[in-house]
Amino acid sequence: MRPAAMALPKKPKSKxxxxxxxxxxxxxxxxxxxxxxFQLVPMLSSLVLSFTNWDILxxxxxxxxxxxxxxxxxxxxxxxILRVTFTYSLVSVPLRLxxxxxxxxxxxxxxxxxGFFRTAFYLxxxxxxxxxxxxxxxxxxxxxxxxxxLLGLFRITSPNWFSDPHYALWGLVLMSPWGVGxxxxxxxxxxxxxxxxxxxxxxxxxxxxxxxxxxxxxxMLSPSLFFNLVMSIIGALQSFDTAYVISTAHAGQLGGPxxxxxxxxxxLYDRAFNGHMGYASALAWILFVIIMIITLLVVRSSSVWVxxxxxxxxx
Amino acid sequence: xxxxxxxxRRTIAFYKTKKFQALSKNVVTYILLVVLSVxxxxxxxxxxxxxxxxxxxxxxxxxxxxxxxVVWSNYVQAFSNPQLPFLEFFKNTMILEVGIISGKLISCxxxxxxxxxxxAPGKNFWFGVLLATFMIPSAVTMIPQYIIFNYIGWVNTxxxxxxxxxxxxxxxxxxxxxxxxxxxxxLEEAAFMDGASTYKIIRHIIVPLSTPILAVIAVLSFKDIxxxxxxxxxxxxxxxxxxxxxxLAYFNGQYTVHMGVLMAASVVLxxxxxxxxxxxxxxxxxxxxxTGLTGR
Numbered sequence: 170m171r172p173a174a175m176a177l178p179k180k181p182k183s184k185x186x187x188x189x190x191x192x193x194x195x196x197x198x199x200x201x202x203x204x205x206x207f208q209l210v211p212m213l214s215s216l217v218l219s220f221t222n223w224d225i226l227x228x229x230x231x232x233x234x235x236x237x238x239x240x241x242x243x244x245x246x247x248x249x250i251l252r253v254t255f256t257y258s259l260v261s262v263p264l265r266l267x268x269x270x271x272x273x274x275x276x277x278x279x280x281x282x283x284g285f286f287r288t289a290f291y292l293x294x295x296x297x298x299x300x301x302x303x304x305x306x307x308x309x310x311x312x313x314x315x316x317x318x319l320l321g322l323f324r325i326t327s328p329n330w331f332s333d334p335h336y337a338l339w340g341l342v343l344m345s346p347w348g349v350g351x352x353x354x355x356x357x358x359x360x361x362x363x364x365x366x367x368x369x370x371x372x373x374x375x376x377x378x379x380x381x382x383x384x385x386x387x388x389m390l391s392p393s394l395f396f397n398l399v400m401s402i403i404g405a406l407q408s409f410d411t412a413y414v415i416s417t418a419h420a421g422q423l424g425g426p427x428x429x430x431x432x433x434x435x436x437l438y439d440r441a442f443n444g445h446m447g448y449a450s451a452l453a454w455i456l457f458v459i460i461m462i463i464t465l466l467v468v469r470s471s472s473v474w475v476x477x478x479x480x481x482x483x484x
Numbered sequence: 485x486x487x488x489x490x491x492x493r494r495t496i497a498f499y500k501t502k503k504f505q506a507l508s509k510n511v512v513t514y515i516l517l518v519v520l521s522v523x524x525x526x527x528x529x530x531x532x533x534x535x536x537x538x539x540x541x542x543x544x545x546x547x548x549x550x551x552x553x554v555v556w557s558n559y560v561q562a563f564s565n566p567q568l569p570f571l572e573f574f575k576n577t578m579i580l581e582v583g584i585i586s587g588k589l590i591s592c593x594x595x596x597x598x599x600x601x602x603x604a605p606g607k608n609f610w611f612g613v614l615l616a617t618f619m620i621p622s623a624v625t626m627i628p629q630y631i632i633f634n635y636i637g638w639v640n641t642x643x644x645x646x647x648x649x650x651x652x653x654x655x656x657x658x659x660x661x662x663x664x665x666x667x668x669x670x671l672e673e674a675a676f677m678d679g680a681s682t683y684k685i686i687r688h689i690i691v692p693l694s695t696p697i698l699a700v701i702a703v704l705s706f707k708d709i710x711x712x713x714x715x716x717x718x719x720x721x722x723x724x725x726x727x728x729x730x731x732l733a734y735f736n737g738q739y740t741v742h743m744g745v746l747m748a749a750s751v752v753l754x755x756x757x758x759x760x761x762x763x764x765x766x767x768x769x770x771x772x773x774x775t776g777l778t779g780r
Binding site: 186189190191192193194195196197199200201202203204206207209210212214215216218219241262268271272275276278279282285286288289290291292293295296297298299300302303304307312313315325345351354378380403407409410414418434437445446449450452453454456457464471484 | 510514515517520521522525526527528530532534541542543546547548551594595597598602603604605607610613614617619620621622624625626627628629630631632646648649651652657682707710711713714717722729730732733736737743746749750753754757758761765769770
């Protein structure tokens with residue numbers, strides 16, 4: 170890479186280089202400062218805080234790994250938040266990806282009206298989580314909502330979605346594929362990149378639709394799938410907004426009813442702002458480690474199932 | 485060729501022909517597309533029609549699909565409620581939009597220019613740091629950030645939300661840097677020979693040539709700020725400072741019974757975003773595929 174400044178011949182090169190280096194650091198100074206002030210210092214302080222019992226009011230006292238011990242052994246809410254968060258992630262992530270993939274495949278096959286359908290599927294993704302929560306609690310209203318009407322046609326009584334601890338989490342799962350437009354766009358871009366010749370030669374060999382889908386589309390799409398999977402998992406594990414809005418309005422308690430939507434981040438927020446900053450910091454670090462481990466596992470597994478055309482081995 | 489195909493085709497049953505298979509595949513595709521688009525758009529329809537009904541009409545069963553009569557009073561109520569000054573919330577949201585977007589664009593252009601064009605010892609290290617920041621979950625920085633902002637008295641002001649934007653944002657820096665790399669250097673070199681300063685090169689060459697990526701970043705940021713819930717919830721605690729998202733969530737907790745008013749407020753909250761989306765659809769689509777920002 171030839172720097173722009175080198176075009177000037179008069180000054181000696183070393184001086185020129187120094188000038189450029191200084192300029193570089195002036196340009197990225199806000200970035201370095203920002204990293205220090207808003208990332209590094211907070212990260213280190215939260216690690217330190219996680220070993221204290223700070224409650225904001227009195228000065229923090231060092232208590233070693235007591236917060237971590239409490240989380241894993243004596244806090245009755247800790248298994249609950251893990252169960253709620255993992256259940257939600259395990260069901261909603263595959264559901265979202267399956268819906269996004271279906272929509273993208275359909276859009277890719279359509280010839281007319283693609284713009285309309287793409288807009289229709291993408292539009293919900295720009296809706297804020299608050300508006301989506303408000304809207305879906307009304308759509309899922311057990312007495313006057315359209316879903317209960319639809320269930321009524323099959324003589325099924327609509328559950329009391331967000332006031333019933335058995336159904337609240339499933340209500341959230343049910344509404345999660347609605348905002349899947351972003352993932353759909355990524356799949357669609359991946360589909361557009363698949364060489365049509367692959368399908369043609371498969372057809373010559375007598376491959377049917379399903380064969381083509383599982384033997385060509387899925388492997389060729391695996392990089393997009395990998396990206397979407399990692400991002401969705403990270404997002405799902407940190408779910409907060411929708412559950413916050415719905416549980417406070419419909420169950421009258423954060424993470425309610427009966428802790429059925431007590432997501433990890435909701436509990437963390439609740440602890441932090443109810444005078445347990447130290448414990449909340451420990452929770453944050455446990456979540457960080459959980460996310461890291463899961464992401465690493467997915468990345469590790471990707472060598473088995475993600476297919477990058479560029480690295481295809483000649484065999 | 486065509487003369488030999490015609491007699492052969494007659495011997496094959498119609499449902500086995502290529503033409504029929506292509507057609508049936510198309511029919512299945514379109515049936516699914518129509519059904520799914522109805523499912524995806526239905527909540528919008530339900531929201532709009534509920535916002536145009538009185539409470540009595542809303543609680544009718546079976547529902548009136550088209551409100552009769554159409555009632556606008558929900559909108560009047562949503563706007564005239566002194567408890568919930570939505571116009572004020574709108575103004576507050578716009579303060580954040582303007583502050584954060586301008587801060588982000590100014591700082592990121594400068595930082596990205598450094599990464600794209602200037603050489604210095606340690607550059608690769610800092611670029612690695614930039615990539616590493618993608619992986620830091622907000623949970624681990626959130627509490628100390630709050631404590632720091634609380635300590636300097638910024639809680640319940642817009643500063644904790646706006647000021648960090650002036651220090652750059654990793655995704656935007658990365659995207660801009662990738663874009664700047666594609667701009668030919670000759671233009672800058674010529675300007676440099678003419679004695680233009682770095683500021684002038686950025687201002688008069690780089691920025692005008694990068695409007696597509698700047699638009700993508702501005703539009704996606706607009707959406708994210710408009711929809712942001714967590715940070716305003718954390719930092720803004722007096723009602724006069726609320727943004728639209730927080731306002732709607734608060735409204736939702738207070739007025740669950742008046743579904744029509746709540747839906748009217750939701751419609752109002754969505755309209756500006758939908759308008760921006762339709763005007764900048766291309767930027768949205770490009771931005772999503774470029775960044776994979778899934779907008780959660």
